[in-house]
Amino acid sequence: MTDQLRADGSLRHLLTLETLSRTQIERLLERAQTFVRPLGARPPTSQALAGATVANLFTEPSTRTRVSFELAAKRLGAAVVNLEVQLSSRVKGESMLDTVYTLESLYVDAFVIRDAEAGVPGLVAANVAPHVSVLSAGEAHVSHPTQGLLDALTVYQRKQRFAGLAVAIVGDVRHSRVARSAWHAFARLGVTDLRIAAPAALMPAAGEFAGCTRHTRLAAALKEADVVMMLRIQKERMSEADLPGGERYFAAWGLTRERLALARPDAIVMHPQPMNRGIEIASDVADGPQSAIRDQVRNGVAVRMAVLAEVLGGRGARS
Numbered sequence: 430m431t432d433q434l435r436a437d438g439s440l441r442h443l444l445t446l447e448t449l450s451r452t453q454i455e456r457l458l459e460r461a462q463t464f465v466r467p468l469g470a471r472p473p474t475s476q477a478l479a480g481a482t483v484a485n486l487f488t489e490p491s492t493r494t495r496v497s498f499e500l501a502a503k504r505l506g507a508a509v510v511n512l513e514v515q516l517s518s519r520v521k522g523e524s525m526l527d528t529v530y531t532l533e534s535l536y537v538d539a540f541v542i543r544d545a546e547a548g549v550p551g552l553v554a555a556n557v558a559p560h561v562s563v564l565s566a567g568e569a570h571v572s573h574p575t576q577g578l579l580d581a582l583t584v585y586q587r588k589q590r591f592a593g594l595a596v597a598i599v600g601d602v603r604h605s606r607v608a609r610s611a612w613h614a615f616a617r618l619g620v621t622d623l624r625i626a627a628p629a630a631l632m633p634a635a636g637e638f639a640g641c642t643r644h645t646r647l648a649a650a651l652k653e654a655d656v657v658m659m660l661r662i663q664k665e666r667m668s669e670a671d672l673p674g675g676e677r678y679f680a681a682w683g684l685t686r687e688r689l690a691l692a693r694p695d696a697i698v699m700h701p702q703p704m705n706r707g708i709e710i711a712s713d714v715a716d717g718p719q720s721a722i723r724d725q726v727r728n729g730v731a732v733r734m735a736v737l738a739e740v741l742g743g744r745g746a747r748s
């Protein structure tokens with residue numbers, strides 16, 4: 430696997446949180462927090478990355494992640510190009526790497542990549558010029574590191590700690606890169622009561638999610654939880670036959686107010702979005718007083734600013 434760090438130990442690529450230390454993760458979260466402002470205030474801007482160019486290369490649909498990477502780069506003064514690769518050159522047969530080499534010649538300094546195939550961000554990272562960084566914006570079911578960071582930041586803002594928290598990750602854990610990166614982040618940050626809960630068909634293979642307790646009933650997973658993280662059913666990663674029916678799924682696995690009452694009274698509810706209201710989560714819970722879902726979106730920009738500043742900030746304009 431491509432090394433994410435430079436020889437001096439600084440972060441060059443961000444492909445996974447799995448190999449980062451607790452200190453590295455905490456440093457990114459602290460940096461992200463400096464970019465958070467209350468809603469209604471103007472977000473912070475600077476010219477820290479003036480002259481740098483960031484390319485968003487997305488071959489899977491995305492709203493929040495793509496837009497927040499774009500805003501993050503612009504708020505730090507970088508230029509941004511957005512390529513929806515499936516709509517342009519990729520279908521014409523140009524490979525991802527050829528696209529990357531073309532953009533490198535146009536002075537792109539960082540590639541933000543989302544792809545449905547495992548290994549693509551790592552492949553690009555292994556082939557770019559030494560001054561170029563690659564940031565994963567979601568790799569198949571494998572990892573979504575900036576989402577893991579924004580989830581950790583959201584929890585920390587609400588709870589001011591990680592130790593002693595009970596965190597339940599609920600739903601289609603098997604196909605979820607969000608769950609994997611959240612697990613990496615929370616485990617590294619000292620959450621010891623990590624629970625994954627899913628119907629058998631959506632439970633990850635044995636051996637994955639080491640250290641998490643597994644629940645095949647929602648109620649047991651929610652009991653006294655401090656954080657309830659709901660996941661979308663990743664229809665695009667399963668065959669039609671494996672798809673659970675919406676109403677039946679909601680009856681067994683949907684987060685309703687009644688079920689949320691099993692968790693701690695001050696529990697927070699999270700969801701990476703897009704949400705299927707009435708399938709994995711009831712609307713009144715998603716919009717209710719315990720929901721931190723909008724904070725997650727706000728924190729996404731701050732986290733992506735921190736990551737961009739971290740990987741690109743150390744390098745001035747090259748002559």
Ligand code: NCD
Nearest residue numbers: 494567573607661701702703
């Ligand atoms: C997620 C993703 O694409 O992995 N969305 C996101 O980035 N916030 C989750 C999902 O699609 O369910």
